[in-house]
Structure formats: structure tokens, C-alpha cells
Amino acid sequence: MTRRRVVRSGSDAFVVSIEHDGRVRVNDTDLTVAAAGPGQWRVVDAGGRAHLAYAARSSEGVWVHLDGRVFLLEIGNAARADARKPPETDGNLTAPMPATVLSVRVQPGAKISAGETLLVLEAMKMELPIRAPRDGVVRAVHCREGELVQPGVVLVDLS
Amino acid sequence: MINRLLIANRGEIAVRIIRACRELGIESVAVYSDADADALHVRLADRAIRIGPAPAAESYLAIPALIEAARGAGAQAIHPGYGFLSERAAFAKACAEAGLIFVGPPADVIARMGSKVGARRLMQAHDVPVVPGETPSRADPAALETAASRVGYPLLLKPSAGGGGIGMRVVREASALAAASEASRREARAAFGDDELYVERLIERARHVEVQVLGDAHGRVLHFFERECSVQRRHQKVIEESPSPAVTPALRQRMVAAAVAAARAAAYRNAGTVEFLVEGLGDEARFYFLEMNTRLQVEHPVTEAVTGVDLVAAQLRVASGEDLALDQEDIVQRGHAIECRIYAEDPLHGFLPQAGRVLRYREPSGPGVRVDSGITEGAAVPVQYDPLLAKLVVHAETRQLAIARARAALKSFVILGIRTNVPYLLAILEHPSFTAGEIDTGFLDRDHGTLGAAVRDEPPLEAIVAAAAEDVGGANVRTDIADARGNADPWSSLSGWRIAR
Numbered sequence: 001m002t003r004r005r006v007v008r009s010g011s012d013a014f015v016v017s018i019e020h021d022g023r024v025r026v027n028d029t030d031l032t033v034a035a036a037g038p039g040q041w042r043v044v045d046a047g048g049r050a051h052l053a054y055a056a057r058s059s060e061g062v063w064v065h066l067d068g069r070v071f072l073l074e075i076g077n078a079a080r081a082d083a084r085k086p087p088e089t090d091g092n093l094t095a096p097m098p099a100t101v102l103s104v105r106v107q108p109g110a111k112i113s114a115g116e117t118l119l120v121l122e123a124m125k126m127e128l129p130i131r132a133p134r135d136g137v138v139r140a141v142h143c144r145e146g147e148l149v150q151p152g153v154v155l156v157d158l159s
Numbered sequence: 160m161i162n163r164l165l166i167a168n169r170g171e172i173a174v175r176i177i178r179a180c181r182e183l184g185i186e187s188v189a190v191y192s193d194a195d196a197d198a199l200h201v202r203l204a205d206r207a208i209r210i211g212p213a214p215a216a217e218s219y220l221a222i223p224a225l226i227e228a229a230r231g232a233g234a235q236a237i238h239p240g241y242g243f244l245s246e247r248a249a250f251a252k253a254c255a256e257a258g259l260i261f262v263g264p265p266a267d268v269i270a271r272m273g274s275k276v277g278a279r280r281l282m283q284a285h286d287v288p289v290v291p292g293e294t295p296s297r298a299d300p301a302a303l304e305t306a307a308s309r310v311g312y313p314l315l316l317k318p319s320a321g322g323g324g325i326g327m328r329v330v331r332e333a334s335a336l337a338a339a340s341e342a343s344r345r346e347a348r349a350a351f352g353d354d355e356l357y358v359e360r361l362i363e364r365a366r367h368v369e370v371q372v373l374g375d376a377h378g379r380v381l382h383f384f385e386r387e388c389s390v391q392r393r394h395q396k397v398i399e400e401s402p403s404p405a406v407t408p409a410l411r412q413r414m415v416a417a418a419v420a421a422a423r424a425a426a427y428r429n430a431g432t433v434e435f436l437v438e439g440l441g442d443e444a445r446f447y448f449l450e451m452n453t454r455l456q457v458e459h460p461v462t463e464a465v466t467g468v469d470l471v472a473a474q475l476r477v478a479s480g481e482d483l484a485l486d487q488e489d490i491v492q493r494g495h496a497i498e499c500r501i502y503a504e505d506p507l508h509g510f511l512p513q514a515g516r517v518l519r520y521r522e523p524s525g526p527g528v529r530v531d532s533g534i535t536e537g538a539a540v541p542v543q544y545d546p547l548l549a550k551l552v553v554h555a556e557t558r559q560l561a562i563a564r565a566r567a568a569l570k571s572f573v574i575l576g577i578r579t580n581v582p583y584l585l586a587i588l589e590h591p592s593f594t595a596g597e598i599d600t601g602f603l604d605r606d607h608g609t610l611g612a613a614v615r616d617e618p619p620l621e622a623i624v625a626a627a628a629e630d631v632g633g634a635n636v637r638t639d640i641a642d643a644r645g646n647a648d649p650w651s652s653l654s655g656w657r658i659a660r
Contacts (some may be wrong), residue, residue, distance in 0.1 A: 005627040009618050016627035024627075026620050033628045039519050039575075041628050043621040051621040055629035056518035056575040062626040063518060064618070068570035068580070068585050071618040073626040098514045098542040123542045124503075124512035148542075151515075 007062075008074040093130055093156045095149045101121035104145055106156070110138045118156050121149070130155065160479045161185055161236045161260060165229040167250075168240030169219060170533030171549055172455070173200035176238050176373045179471040180205075188232045190225065192218035192542040199533055206247070208232060213543045219243045222250050226257045236260035236478055238471075242545060245454040246273060262478040264374075264428045264453050272425055272451040274359055276319045282448045285424035287417050290436060290447040292359035306358045307336055313363070314342055314535055318347030319355040324394030326350060353641040365436040366601040367391065368403050368446070370418035371462045373473055374427040376480050382415045383470070384492045390587060390601045392510070397580075399458035400497045401465045404558060404596030409442040421448060425586075430474050432456050457500065457550070460531060464496035464554040496554045499569060499588075503546040505578035506614045514542040518576030523568035525616060527554040527561075532534065532574075540577055548579065560594070562588055586613035 003112040007014045015108040017025045024031045029046055041053045061074040099121035106118050112132045119141075121128040139157040143149050163186040166176045171187060177200060189204030194213035201207040208228040211218035218224070220243055229237055237254050239245035239262070251266035263269070274280045276294045283289055292310055295302035307314060307330070316339055318326040326346035328339040371383035377401065387403030388396045392433040406414065418433040434449040459470045468490065476483060500563040503513040520536040532549035540548065551568055555561040566588050568579055587593055587610060592602060603610065 001381045003627075005630055005633045007626050009623070012617075014202065014620075014623045016623060018627060018631055024624050026623055029620055031620065031624055033624050035628075035632060039629065041625040043624045043628075045621060053625035054519050054521065054573045054575060055625045057629060058518055058576060062629050063575035064622045064625045064629075064641065065519070065573045065575055066619065066622045068566075068572070068581060069618075069622070070582065071616075071622050071626075073618060073623065075626065075630045089419075096511060100542070106605065124544065124546050128511070131448055151652060 005109070006076040008076065009071065013076075046153075093118065093133070093158070094154055095121060095151050095153050096128070099128060099149055101143045101145050101147045101149060101155075102127060103144065104141060106138045106141065108138050108140050112136060112138060116159050119143070132158065134158075160481065160641070161440055161475060162392045163188060163232065163234045163236075164262070164475070165190065165208075165225070165232060165234040165237045165259075166200070166240065167219065167237050167654075168243055168245075169195055169198060169200055169226050169544065170547065171531045172240040172457075172533075174203055175531050175532055176240065176471055177203050179469065179475060182469075183472060183475060185475065188229070188234050190219070191227055191642055192543075194539075197539070199538065206232060213541065215243065215543060219544075222247075222253050225250075226253055226259070230257065231253075231630060233261070234477075236262055238262040238474070241454050241457055248273060248453070249638050260478050262429065264425075264431065268427060272431075272453050274319060275317065275450060276355065278425075279448070279450060281424050282421055287421045287424070287447045287448045288446060290359045290362060290449070294355070294357040300417050301307060303340055303358065303656050304333070304336060304358070307333065310358050310360050313361040315361045316343045316356050317359060318351060319357055320346050320347065320351035320353040323633070327394075327532070331380045362436050362438045362447070364438075364601065366403070366405055366598070367434065367449070367600050368406060368414065368417055368437050369432045369434040369452075369456075371430070371432055371456075371470070372418055372422040372427065373430050373461070373470070373477065373483070374422055375477050375483055376428065376459050377482075378426075379483075380422045380427065381418050381483070381485065381487055381490065382419050383466050383468060383490055384457055385411060385414060386456075386461055387598075388458065389598045389600050390593070390603060391600050396458065396500065397603065398497065398499055398584065398593075399461050400495065400558070400561070401461040402454055402492050402495065405437065405440065405444070407442050407444075410437075410444050410446070412498065414446055417446070417448070421451060422562075425451060427451075427453075429477050430455050430459070430470055447572055457547070458498050460498040460529060460550060460552040461498045464529070464552055465492045465494060466490050467493070494554055495558040495567045497558075499551045499565060499584045500547055500574070500580075501549045501551060501574070501584070502580045503517045504580055505549050506580050506583035506611070510580070512542075512546040513577040513579070514540050515577040516540070517574060519573055520551075520575075521571070521573035523551070523571045525568070526570050527564055528629055529553070559594075562594060567606065582614040582616065583610065589613070 003018045005016045022032045034045045043051045056063045064071045102120040102122045104119045114134045116132045117129045136158040139159040143155045172286040177187045187204045189207040190210045191201045210224040244250040248266040248270035251261040254261040293306040295306040313331045316328040326343045328343045330339045348354040366389045374380045386401045388399045390398040421433045432452040435446040437446045504510045517538045522530045529552040553564040
């Protein structure tokens, strides 16, 4: 049985078809793949050259290490190949990493302009200001000072 | 010899000290905060004691909790590692008062060298060259201006109590002095509780070269040659090496003599580092005392690699009052060593520190390759502490071979799940200025653009295939490691393992 996956990197999408015997077709290129240990893959390119890659799945996608280079790639089903992902941070703001909220500078209803600091997070001894991506009005604030917030969690809603 | 040691630190340095303890037959006692309950150092130590919640101020910086833990565990000594309490005279004093051996210099030596102004005066009195500069009196508001014009522009304002580049300001002309000094004092007050400043001539294109020293209990001071630490990003060292590609034998001779004189002047005991700024090239280069670090340095392994001396073991011997059984003539530099600091930070996004779980972890190994690491696969990298994950230290016959070895090792250092600076380290190791050894402390910040471009990268098809294979094959992977063009079916495993999730 052929398995298909769509792998996304930025705005590029690659349709990958994997056969039972390890033959792979990506767009129009033929390669082969074999397991080489837990999370370890030997990929042979079209020219016959073997590459050792390491991979790990996470909620954000699949992490891949290849010769000291690291990529975080999104995976989709072939059926959804054409579906465009909605833009992520339109109208809300999220923490880039686990962090402590140092200060909240805005309240719901406040008019803000692009670049204005909405709140300040602290992580690994560094202050990280979270700034407004555009002009707008604060619809809601979902965190308070001193709170530990996780990445991806919406901190402020803008309208 | 000490027989039970408490390690008041975490991460790779705690692991490093545990290893030395094991060799010397010392029982190791780790301490941990709630964020580190499953950390590698906790698992490796002979015993482990919880000292408090995640914030460092309530755990790794909590002197009473640490003293209490050491007493409770029956430890005779405390090793502070680096960072945290390692350069706090109050901690060394609290240890002494509790009858515990502090593995480091006595409290009064830490205090003496901790004041930049005091250390400078002491060095001047012992003919160790210092950067031309002055400490203006705080009482007289005009004194700063007078001192600045005597020192000359461009100049550097530095908090007397400082470290890590906090509060430092470059001032290029007199008109900018007032604003810069105000900002500098404000930051110094916030960070150190002391806003005394000193004014120093700015040495442009300077190198940072430091000398490792070790004083024993009988007043003997040995040196272990230099480390080149000019590859810095915003005053944070990134790559260190020994020997320095810029230090000639004649200059080395003068620098190590000055370092030993500095350590003697400070009545130094245990391992320490004398930092110098080097200006100019060749035998005629000038060097100036910068400061003395009264602790073990992050980059101590490059010295261990070229001299073959285990500095942590030496620290523990000195602290136990033992003789080192080592003469200066026994200590030689052999080959070339390079250390790369692996930080959990994203070079693609302003070096933002990263926290999260390490999903896949493979350390490089082989001849001349050493990894000092505080993490394993599955480890959680907490948000509360320094982002240093591990250090890669390579040793080879020549600098060129050491660079090649470091590059090969970094390419097979697999850390997935959190972003690290490994691609950035590779870009530095390939930069023509680095390979030529033509580096000064401004190198990384100046060449930020080219180095940044080098880490921006499109995934090759092989990476795309590996991602798809991992996603498909996670539930059903074949166990044989055959040639990829072979005939085995990669998806129908015979028995075999599954990837743990």
C-alpha cells in the first residue's frame, strides 16, 4: 500500500508517496528510505548517495536532523493538500515559549497601535516584550502577572 | 580527602563534578529545585536533596537551604560550580561558619577580586598591567566628566560591582557621556545594588584571552596556560580554544607570568582565571588585566584537553588540603582544543531562549571528542535557568584538525524538540575569519548578518522524506537495518521495537 503525506516547510508543500519496499517519490524525484534505528532513517537520494536523518514527532510537526541542520516540518494528509492553513496569529497573541508574565500593560477595551508593548514575559532570565502586530482594540486579556504561560496559548485577543 | 560532597549547582557542571567525585571515591550529593526533579544530575548523583521551588532565588541561590541540605546529608564540603553562588563571598563565609569546606578561594579573596575597582588597584600595586582608566568620586558630579576627558574617547563605562556586560556603555564623544552614565548607573543599581562606575579606555578590536591558575593550600600558584575566548555574542562566550591562535610564545611567557603575579597578589587559593584584554598582534601585543574569576570556568575543559590535568579533581584535592603532586614544568600544552557551547536558543529568531522537551538526543563520540551535558533524551529544559545545555570539546593535533573534528562532531550532534544554536556554531566554524584565527570580541556582533544568513536554510528532499517516513512509520517500523535499496518492507516489522511516545 502506498502511503502519502504532504510535508510543509514555510509556503512550500511536498507530496511524498512511500511504497512498501521503501521507494519514495517526492514531487518528481525518486528516492528510497529505510529505518536505521529508533527515529533514525537512511535516505538514499536520486544519485545513490545515502544520508542518515533523525526524526521525532511532536504536536507542532516532525523535527528532522540532517547533517547538523534541523527542520521542523508540518505534516498533512494528501486529501488536504490543497487546503490552506489559516493564518496563525491573526487577532490573537501567543507566548513563543513557556514563560512567566512579568507585567500586563493593557486592559480590555484599550486602543492600541502597532508595535505597542502589550505585555512583558520573562523566560530564562530574559525579558520578552509582546508587541501589537497592528493597530486595534484589546478584546480580552487571558493572563495575569506572575502566571506561568505555555507556548501557543493565546494571551491577548485583538479585534 | 573529602568523602562526601554537596554540589550546589545543576545542569552540565553538576554532572561534570559528579563524574570527578566518582573517580576520586567521593560520595556525591546533588540538590534540585522542583523544576529539576527528573534532571540528569539528580539521577546520576549518589543522593539528591530537594532544596526548593523552581525560581533560582528560592533554590539554587538559597544559602540557608543549601547549608541545611549539606548538614542533613552529612557532607563535609560544597562545590559551587559556576554561576549561581560561586562568586558570592557570603556563601563561602556561610560554608566556613557551618564548618563546611567551600571548594574555591576563601571568602575574603572572593570579596577582594569581586570589586572591579579594588582588583584593579591591587593589580596596579603589583605591576600587573591594567587598562588605562579611573574611578571618579561619586560625591563630585563633575568628577565623571573630568575622568572621562583624562582617559579620552572612545571610552567604556563599567559598573564597579558588575559582570556579564550588564550596565556597560561605550561612549564615543563627550556629548553622550551624561545620558550613558545615567543609564549605566540605573542598570548597575538594579542588578548589583551598587551604582559606582569606572571609566576605562575602549580598546577596539581587542581579544579576550584568559589564563587558568590554581593555588594550593601552601601558597604555591601554578598556571595552565591560556584560553582564547574572543568568540562572544553580546559578551557571552560561544566558542573557546587553547592555545590562542594569536598568542606568540614570547607574549604567552609575559601573560602567564602576569597571571601568576595576579594570583599571588590576591593570595589566591584553588582554581581561578585571570582575564586579559589583548591589543595588537605578535610579540609586541599589549595585554591588560580585566578581572579575575574566582571559580571554575564553563570553558575549563579546553585547558584539561591540552594539559591533560583534571581541574575539578585538582580543585577537590586542594580543598582537601592535599598536595597536587604537580610542578609547573609538568604542565605543557599539547595539540589544540576547541569548545562549542550548545545553548537552547533559536538563532533564527533573535537567539530567543528555548524551553521544552528534548525528543531525540544523540551525542557525538570518537577520538578527541568529549561532551559535557546536562540533558538526555526526554529531558525537560526548564524556563527558569541558563540556556546552556551541553558543551562539545574536541582535541586534535592542530587547530585546523580540531576545527574539522568540531564540525564533524556538531553535524552528528542530534538534538530535536527544541531549537539550539548548533547551526550557528557550524556557521562560525566555517567563517573565513574564524578559520584564519583573525577574531576579536566584536567578530560575532559585526558579522551578524552573514552568520545569520548561513543558518537560514531550506530543507533538502532527504529531510522531507525522513519527516514523512517518521510520520508513517512511527507505529510500525521494521527492525533490520538493511541497505535502503534492499527488498525488505520498511513498514511491516517482524517483532521489534516501537518508538516510545
